[in-house]
Amino acid sequence: xxxxxxxxxxxxxxxxPTRDGIPLGIDASVSRFSHEHSFPPAGTxxxxxxxxxxxxx
Numbered sequence: 001x002x003x004x005x006x007x008x009x010x011x012x013x014x015x016x017p018t019r020d021g022i023p024l025g026i027d028a029s030v031s032r033f034s035h036e037h038s039f040p041p042a043g044t045x046x047x048x049x050x051x052x053x054x055x056x057x
Contacts, residue, residue, distance in 0.1 A: 008042035015045075 002016040017035045039045070 003048075004046050005037070005039070006044045006046065007040045 002014040004012050004014050006012050015035075015037045017033065019033060021033045022030055
């Protein structure tokens with residue numbers, strides 16, 4: 001799920017890319033797409049993890 005951006009007015013939108021790229025960790029020589037989104041004043045970007053980095057014990 002793309003990260004949500006919450007504006008000062010409480011409105012929310014997801015920062016979904018305009019087209020899909022390749023996953024991280026794949027051959028660095030493969031070209032990737034760049035994505036840009038405007039960030040409103042007093043906006044809040046919510047980022048989270050699903051536990052990608054896990055350690056046993």
